[in-house]
Amino acid sequence: MRFLIVEDHPLFREALEGALQMVAPAAEILQATSIDGALEQAAAAAELDLILLDLSMPGTTGLSGIIRIRKAFPRIPVVIVSGHQDAQIVAGALSLGVSGYILKSSSKQELAQSIGEVLRGAVCVPAVYRGLVRPQRAAGPAQDLLKRLHELTPQQLRVLEMLKRGLQNKQIAFELNISETTVKVHVSDILRKLNVLSRTKAIVEMSRIDFATLAGEGASAKQERSRTDPRSG
Numbered sequence: 475m476r477f478l479i480v481e482d483h484p485l486f487r488e489a490l491e492g493a494l495q496m497v498a499p500a501a502e503i504l505q506a507t508s509i510d511g512a513l514e515q516a517a518a519a520a521e522l523d524l525i526l527l528d529l530s531m532p533g534t535t536g537l538s539g540i541i542r543i544r545k546a547f548p549r550i551p552v553v554i555v556s557g558h559q560d561a562q563i564v565a566g567a568l569s570l571g572v573s574g575y576i577l578k579s580s581s582k583q584e585l586a587q588s589i590g591e592v593l594r595g596a597v598c599v600p601a602v603y604r605g606l607v608r609p610q611r612a613a614g615p616a617q618d619l620l621k622r623l624h625e626l627t628p629q630q631l632r633v634l635e636m637l638k639r640g641l642q643n644k645q646i647a648f649e650l651n652i653s654e655t656t657v658k659v660h661v662s663d664i665l666r667k668l669n670v671l672s673r674t675k676a677i678v679e680m681s682r683i684d685f686a687t688l689a690g691e692g693a694s695a696k697q698e699r700s701r702t703d704p705r706s707g
Contacts, residue, residue, distance in 0.1 A: 516546065564603050576589075
């Protein structure tokens, strides 16, 4: 088996590596410290069985790292390993099709158990979030926003992240090593795809995708769902 750990903190990378070795001692374990590095590793690898992803990574904001990886490699299971415990963030991650959400406060044994369940086809989340698993599709603005964000190319997602950071076209061009004209084209396409009229509105939309309860009714679901619900697709 082959796994990819996407985590910029060395100590936690080591903890995740130890958990993976408990699950599959003979597995090859690749590592990346940024979203761009993860995409490069995944593209170079012959096949990956699982990606373990920290939400707080260099070069990404909120849930956009998940979107970039899911768009590039939609068939590779992704498990979020994060310190964020906000139910809205968990719901947003699950709505993007991840196979699990594991808290960084988990012990190595708990990490290994959760990873093992995902490899057996489950969607694995802490007990407190089980009501968010496989939520009903939300109607209205939140789901429409998610659909529009999925239409952005990886490069457009990078530009949108930089817009949110307050960078101007000249700075974005320098960071991405492209011309200002190309940046302007990307910004125009972003505004069109997000159906907004200004950069400010695009930034507001990005903030909504980061923090809105994207899972709709799933975020307030009362019913308990099984920890081992099968993964769709």
